[in-house]
Amino acid sequence: MxxxxxxxxxxxGTLFAQSYTDMLGRNVEIGTTxxxxxxxxxxxxxxxxxxxxxxxxxxxxxxxESSFLSPYRTFMSAEAIDKLPLIGPxxxxxxxxxxxxxxxxxxxxxxxxxxxxxxxxxxxxxxxPIIALSYGASYGGTEExxxxxxxxxLLLLGEITQTLPRAQSLVAFIENQxxxxxxxSLEKKRVYVGGVGYKGVQGLTSTEVDYPPFALLGLKxxxxxxxxxxxxxxxxxxxxxxxxxxxxxxxxxxxxxxxxEYQEHKALYDSLSAYKTAQLKTxxxxxxxxxxxxxxxxxxxxxxxxxxxxxxxxxEAEKIYEAFYPQHGAKLLSxxxxxxx
Amino acid sequence: MSLHLxxxxxxxxxxGLFAFLSLTIILLxxxxxxxxxxxVVVRDTLKLIGLEPSSGSFSMIxxxxxxxxxxxxxxxxxxxxxxxxxxxxxxxxxxxxxxxLGISQAAGFGAAFAIIALSASDISTHPLWLKLxxxxxxxxxxxxxxxxxxxxxxxxxxxxxxxxxxxxxxGSLFHAGTMFLQxxxxxxxxxxxxxxxxxxxxxxxxxxxxxxVLFLIPSLLYLWASHWKFDALAFGDENAFNKGVEVxxxxxxxxxxxxxxxxxxxAFFGIIGFxxxxxxxxxxxxxxxxxxxxxxxxxxxxxxxxxxxxxAARMLLHPVTLPVGILTxxxxxxxxxxxxxxxxxxx
Numbered sequence: 001m002x003x004x005x006x007x008x009x010x011x012x013g014t015l016f017a018q019s020y021t022d023m024l025g026r027n028v029e030i031g032t033t034x035x036x037x038x039x040x041x042x043x044x045x046x047x048x049x050x051x052x053x054x055x056x057x058x059x060x061x062x063x064x065e066s067s068f069l070s071p072y073r074t075f076m077s078a079e080a081i082d083k084l085p086l087i088g089p090x091x092x093x094x095x096x097x098x099x100x101x102x103x104x105x106x107x108x109x110x111x112x113x114x115x116x117x118x119x120x121x122x123x124x125x126x127x128x129p130i131i132a133l134s135y136g137a138s139y140g141g142t143e144e145x146x147x148x149x150x151x152x153x154l155l156l157l158g159e160i161t162q163t164l165p166r167a168q169s170l171v172a173f174i175e176n177q178x179x180x181x182x183x184x185s186l187e188k189k190r191v192y193v194g195g196v197g198y199k200g201v202q203g204l205t206s207t208e209v210d211y212p213p214f215a216l217l218g219l220k221x222x223x224x225x226x227x228x229x230x231x232x233x234x235x236x237x238x239x240x241x242x243x244x245x246x247x248x249x250x251x252x253x254x255x256x257x258x259x260x261e262y263q264e265h266k267a268l269y270d271s272l273s274a275y276k277t278a279q280l281k282t283x284x285x286x287x288x289x290x291x292x293x294x295x296x297x298x299x300x301x302x303x304x305x306x307x308x309x310x311x312x313x314x315x316e317a318e319k320i321y322e323a324f325y326p327q328h329g330a331k332l333l334s335x336x337x338x339x340x341x
Numbered sequence: 342m343s344l345h346l347x348x349x350x351x352x353x354x355x356x357g358l359f360a361f362l363s364l365t366i367i368l369l370x371x372x373x374x375x376x377x378x379x380x381v382v383v384r385d386t387l388k389l390i391g392l393e394p395s396s397g398s399f400s401m402i403x404x405x406x407x408x409x410x411x412x413x414x415x416x417x418x419x420x421x422x423x424x425x426x427x428x429x430x431x432x433x434x435x436x437x438x439x440x441x442l443g444i445s446q447a448a449g450f451g452a453a454f455a456i457i458a459l460s461a462s463d464i465s466t467h468p469l470w471l472k473l474x475x476x477x478x479x480x481x482x483x484x485x486x487x488x489x490x491x492x493x494x495x496x497x498x499x500x501x502x503x504x505x506x507x508x509x510x511x512g513s514l515f516h517a518g519t520m521f522l523q524x525x526x527x528x529x530x531x532x533x534x535x536x537x538x539x540x541x542x543x544x545x546x547x548x549x550x551x552x553x554v555l556f557l558i559p560s561l562l563y564l565w566a567s568h569w570k571f572d573a574l575a576f577g578d579e580n581a582f583n584k585g586v587e588v589x590x591x592x593x594x595x596x597x598x599x600x601x602x603x604x605x606x607x608a609f610f611g612i613i614g615f616x617x618x619x620x621x622x623x624x625x626x627x628x629x630x631x632x633x634x635x636x637x638x639x640x641x642x643x644x645x646x647x648x649x650x651x652x653a654a655r656m657l658l659h660p661v662t663l664p665v666g667i668l669t670x671x672x673x674x675x676x677x678x679x680x681x682x683x684x685x686x687x688x
Binding site for chain 1: 378405535536546
């Protein structure tokens with residue numbers, strides 16, 4: 001009897017299956033989506049924004065490590081996550097545990113930052129629908145602007161999982177933020193961001209060429225003013241000394257490392273204008289298992305405030321968190337214990 | 342002891358090792374079939390032999406994951422063991438292996454090139470091309486490496502140590518090429534390249550298994566049939582020539598066959614080090630250097646070793662799975678050092 005019901009359900013699933021094109025241009029047939037798993041850096045974050053964490057049936061090991069640098073992990077309650085069975089170690093490049101996937105039989109596997117060859121291998125081994133989302137150019141996407149890819153990914157995931165209204169309202173909020181931030185008038189100063197997390201904690205020379213919070217405000221990373229490079233880069237300290245930014249923004253993730261570096265090379269760092277004039281400003285953590293989109297906007301507001309715009313960063317941060325985590329924003333922000341905004 | 346008795350003892354020893362390796366392989370295959378995410382579940386044996394009804398997901402796990410993986414372990418191990426035995430025989434050097442000849446590094450470079458450079462250009466979107474481009478490039482690069490070694494040796498004399506030195510040189514060159522590509526590529530491609538080099542058997546499917554069998558059988562037959570040539574070579578090139586071996590041609594033939602064996606295994610599953618080095622040594626320790634037994638038994642020993650290593654890689658840190666390439670290097674590197682030291686002492 002059980003087998004008949006299962007067969008009926010499977011048949012019904014195929015009847016209602018619809019074809020979607022994912023962010024890597026693959027066509028995938030997807031039926032129901034009540035049981036989900038997320039693979040790769042950032043996939044679960046986008047799912048959590050849409051409230052899909054309640055449909056999780058398995059989780060990567062890495063996602064169980066809570067950190068204040070990762071708002072979505074703090075948001076998902078520890079008890080709920082702890083009970084979930086593991087589907088693999090997690091982390092870029094690593095293959096999931098395919099036996100676990102076959103045992104759990106989720107309706108859909110959502111990935112980001114997973115190589116297409118790996119996606120095809122997982123699909124052929126498990127026969128479970130698998131879709132790829134994208135965080136943009138820095139992370140294997142094709143679009144120039146990272147945020148465009150994120151918005152498209154949110155809408156695609158919303159459509160597939162019947163949470164389109166939620167995705168649309170979040171994308172509308174993101175677009176509204178982009179518009180407001182672009183309209184701010186700021187002091188013209190040479191700016192740089194250092195300590196951006198990249199495969200772990202990094203120092204002052206770890207930066208983003210087209211750092212999205214800068215891009216949102218129409219600013220350019222002063223070390224890369226003349227280039228058309230993209231994404232994350234490690235630079236020579238010499239290049240930083242030559243560009244000599246007036247303000248250096250320091251990612252919270254790399255803050256301690258940068259302080260250690262400063263203790264080691266005091267004289268060298270003190271020759272930088274930003275160090276001389278104490279224009280080192282800490283901003284929230286940008287990357288942690290891919291980009292924290294909510295923090296990206298808070299950082300933009302922090303930078304705007306650092307460049308003389310009359311803005312209430314704390315109020316804006318609460319608004320942003322409320323939009324990304326409806327009804328839990330303010331509580332989550334206080335839980336994260338960030339330095340005063 | 343009479344010659345007849347000695348001969349009988351040797352045959353018995355060979356048969357004994359053959360039986361031991363075959364039984365080990367059967368045991369390991371069985372263990373591989375019943376171990377997975379849930380650990381080693383002995384009860385699953387009943388499901389395996391049909392005494393207990395198995396659920397759909399169990400048979401899917403068995404046929405889609407465990408069986409291809411175990412067969413891949415066996416075949417890759419056999420290919421690498423065979424290739425190692427042949428290379429050590431033809432180059433008269435106990436340190437010769439696909440790894441020390443740079444063939445694995447070349448495959449790594451080929452894969453990195455396919456992952457990094459090809460993903461940036463849209464040569465073709467045909468699904469078969471997308472599926473096979475990495476394997477094709479890895480395979481191609483290995484063959485190019487072997488041909489380069491032979492070409493260089495052509496100028497400086499086809500003697501074993503020049504072949505090995507050329508291999509070491511080319512190996513570092515290809516490794517440098519991989520690092521160069523990795524440094525400039527995006528995070529996702531760098532990670533994919535890195536994980537490719539770790540060597541992972543979970544990618545196995547019917548096509549890769551079939552391709553390996555197609556390479557294994559002719560290579561095994563050719564190398565086994567040439568066992569007397571290897572034996573003759575063991576006493577020097579001149580001795581082999583006097584016994585009717587065309588040394589240069591034979592050397593080229595063996596290097597090409599061994600490269601094909603390594604290249605096909607590495608192309609599909611990434612770099613799995615040291616099996617090619619350990620397997621022939623293990624057999625030699627028991628049976629001595631007669632290639633009539635060494636060649637086929639090295640293949641069997643390689644298969645058993647890799648099957649065992651893969652099982653250990655999955656079960657040692659359970660539920661965390663190690664890529665098998667890391668584990669084989671852990672076992673193989675100390676053995677390589679031991680060989681170096683013991684050889685030094687003998688001198």
